Amino acid sequence: MEEQFEKIEIRKPENIVYKKTDLLVDRPLSYCPGCGHGTVHRMLMEVLEEMNIYEKTIGVSPVGCSVLAYDFLNIDMIGAAHGRAPAVATAVKRLWPDHFVFTYQGDGDLAAIGTAETIHACNRGENFTIIFINNGIYGMTGGQMAPTTLPGMRSSTSPYGRDVPTMGHPLKITELVAQLPGVHFVTRQAVHTPGNVRKTKKALRKAFELQKENKGVAFVEVVSNCNSGWKMTPVQANKWMEEHMFPFYPLGDIKVDGKLVEKKEMVDKE
Template sequence: MELEQIMQPENIVYEKTKILTDKPMHYCPGCSHGVVHKLIAEVIEELGIQEKTIGVAPVGCSVFMYNYLNIDWTEAAHGRAPAVATGIKRLLPDRYVFTYQGDGDLAAIGTAETIHACNRGENIVIVFINNGIYGMTGGQMAPTTIKGMKTSTCPFGRESSQDGNPIKMTELVAHLEGTRYVTRQSVHTAGNVRKTKKALLKAFKNQEENKGTSFVEVVSTCNSGWKMTPVKANEWMEEYMFPFYPLGDIKDI
């Protein structure tokens, strides 16, 4: 096949979604955030809801997400994204509203907002990035840090007797009556990327059908915080994170 034929538009098999801006992302090489951003952008484009989508980003590595997705955005105080999203959705029920939160945000300072929004069944999507560490502020132990995992505030590994036990937010919210779809996915392989996109698409469609809260956790790496290369971080995640945070749908009603 001639090069001119290959370059024809009808032969394009993949093209970056127009929902993503051209601004270079600030995330560390190997970070999972950029992949999840792309998937959310693709879902918004495929559903044709760009003009009706509002994202809520709180404090954390994702605080600058508004630079990367060309939709309406609002920022929330640390941990308060579900509360802000609740207010937006109730005032503008025809909008698609989602939060994008890390584990230090959602599972620590934002625990109350998360639990009560899910328990009320607010018709929003909550996207939860779980890398088991505070990535933005120096790699401290998070509520999701697994036992034995080393961080800057538990350099010898998390010990239950001193640091308490890691919390499984996804299993916790699955028990609440207001949640309708609760799932845990990852984006470390092409196959898992497809599964995560399918989960996000289902979550946004659930909101369209007014089904209540959809909660999508993405188990992720933080190779900078973990002090590993991207490849080693993925291997470590598979070996140690997945046994404690198993992937798959937890609740779908």
């Protein structure tokens, strides 16, 4: 079948409609097959390329699966101590106010060990973007229970499911930071279907454009899968995420232009 196509010569450089951006290096990503990190990395780099700000952008990589983000993103990056990315980003942004700064953090980094840094950076209204990848589990260390693990969800440290009376409630950190006055834009997206990937890209673009206006923190949560930690195939994990993660973490904008979005709209946008 492939030979037929070569006959009509569609494979010409001028016919390319989609190609991986060069800002993402050609090295194979270290993530598991089907992991949402790769998609978010690519969307992030596409946004920086389209806005033509990649030479003026500094990223702060976390500790977690995406600790090696500086190896894949072909821009200036700093590695921060576990959970301290918002504190490092604060310093970078204050010293380079005309540069674009973002942190890229997972749920173990942002919502567990780095809760204090996250909340205070958001409350101070620092002008950078926080990209938060929430997969409800500590992926890199072997699928232990995280603050964002759902009630009843199995992980390697809660093999019978998260028991709320003994292990506590899951932390909706995104809703929490949306209450703070220093936060300007809060949204929750996903990257498991083409439509959601495109919405995530729009949200990332908006978050970076807000940095020009110095309005405050832009917080983009991406609900992602962890098929290795959840012990599923990537396609099963995406389905499980739709059925179990989205009812608890509904997709959509939570705070736009400094004003909380009514809950009704959030449900409609799902």
